[in-house]
Amino acid sequence: MDMIENPGEMTNDSVSVLIxxxxxxxxxEECLYSCFEQTYRNIQIILYNDGSTDNxxxxxNRFIEKLNxxxxxxxxxxxxxxxxxxxxxxxILLENINTEYACxxxxxxxxxxxxxxxxxRYLQKNTDIDIVYSNMAIKRGSNKLVSKKINxxxxxxxxxxxxxxxxxxxxxKKHLKKYKFxxxxxxxxxxxxxIWDILRGGCxxxxxxxxxxxxxxHNESTSFTKKMPLNAVAKSEEQRIIAEYLKKTSAK
Numbered sequence: 001m002d003m004i005e006n007p008g009e010m011t012n013d014s015v016s017v018l019i020x021x022x023x024x025x026x027x028x029e030e031c032l033y034s035c036f037e038q039t040y041r042n043i044q045i046i047l048y049n050d051g052s053t054d055n056x057x058x059x060x061n062r063f064i065e066k067l068n069x070x071x072x073x074x075x076x077x078x079x080x081x082x083x084x085x086x087x088x089x090x091x092i093l094l095e096n097i098n099t100e101y102a103c104x105x106x107x108x109x110x111x112x113x114x115x116x117x118x119x120x121r122y123l124q125k126n127t128d129i130d131i132v133y134s135n136m137a138i139k140r141g142s143n144k145l146v147s148k149k150i151n152x153x154x155x156x157x158x159x160x161x162x163x164x165x166x167x168x169x170x171x172x173k174k175h176l177k178k179y180k181f182x183x184x185x186x187x188x189x190x191x192x193x194x195i196w197d198i199l200r201g202g203c204x205x206x207x208x209x210x211x212x213x214x215x216x217x218h219n220e221s222t223s224f225t226k227k228m229p230l231n232a233v234a235k236s237e238e239q240r241i242i243a244e245y246l247k248k249t250s251a252k
Contacts, residue, residue, distance in 0.1 A: 010124060012042055014099040015116050019047045020089040021107035025055040027216065029063050034110035034214075036071060040117035045075045046096050047107075051083035056107075087181035087190040094177040103171040104191075108216050115212040119171035122208055131172035131198065132206035136213040147211050167191035169213040176203065 017035050021028055035045050049057055057079060064075055076096065080089070094102075101120060105111060115134070122132050137145035148166060168191070179197050181190045199205075 010121060013101055013120065013124075014042050014044055015040070015120060016044045016046050016097050016099045016102040017105050017116075018090070018093040018097070018102055019045065019105050019107050020050060020086060020093060021047065021052060021056055021060070022050040022083065022089075023052045023054045023056060024107040025052070025059045027108035028056055028059055031105065031107050031110055032060075032063050034113070035105070037113050038111065038116045039114050040120060043074060043116060044099055046078070046093050047075060048078045048089050048092050049080055050085070050089045051080045085183075087183050087185050090181045090190065090194075091183070094180065097174055097177050100174055101171065102174060102177070104168050106168050106215075108218065109168065110214045110216075112212045112214065115171075118208060118210065118212060122206055123171070123173065126206055128204055129206040130176060130203040131170050132208060133166060133171075134169045134208040134210055134212040136166045136169055136215045137211040138215050138217060140217040145211070145214065148215070149209070166213065166215070167195060168215065170195070
């Protein structure tokens with residue numbers, strides 16, 4: 001267990017929780033509740049609705065209306081009227097960070113109540129670390145949560161990174177906002193490429209061996225592009241883009 005037994009005093013730094021939503025009206029309310037149930041309260045939720053065509057916007061506004069004035073001030077809701085894809089949506093979220101720390105949260109997932117506190121404590125204690133990851137619990141329907149662990153020792157190659165990193169659990173310092181997502185990627189994997197770029201930039205990773213994130217497996221998708229079946233043309237094109245990108249960044 002990677003917890004600090006005697007953590008000492010924490011500085012009261014604000015943390016941005018970055019949420020990109022697309023057609024997740026079934027799950028977004030529970031996702032937002034998990035933000036307000038955090039043991040660490042100094043958070044700013046930046047929520048981008050990527051042109052949802054279901055009731056996501058209605059559910060978000062209904063949730064906000066129920067909040068008191070203090071909690072309402074913690075949500076920055078940005079409504080997009082055209083679907084631009086996960087990579088571009090994540091870049092919008094990065095551009096809106098004005099806090100010292102930030103973390104990702106997919107709109108169909110939830111956080112453990114200690115996630116922000118534990119990750120913030122870790123980064124405040126380990127000042128040389130730029131981004132920290134954790135285990136995640138995987139849930140499908142009412143089934144028991146199953147822990148998924150990652151192996152940080154295999155971050156040296158892109159293929160091992162793709163297999164072993166729970167990208168959504170990233171909790172990072174604000175200077176990483178300069179690393180942008182590759183906008184040409186429309187069908188998933190944009191988060192792994194983002195992490196690869198960070199690695200090539202010499203940033204340091206940390207790891208907490210706790211299930212601080214709950215990943216929900218279901219037939220729909222947080223970012224509609226991730227689980228969408230790819231036709232042969234789209235798959236071939238994206239493989240070409242990724243190959244060229246990796247060749248360029250590996251040469252740095």
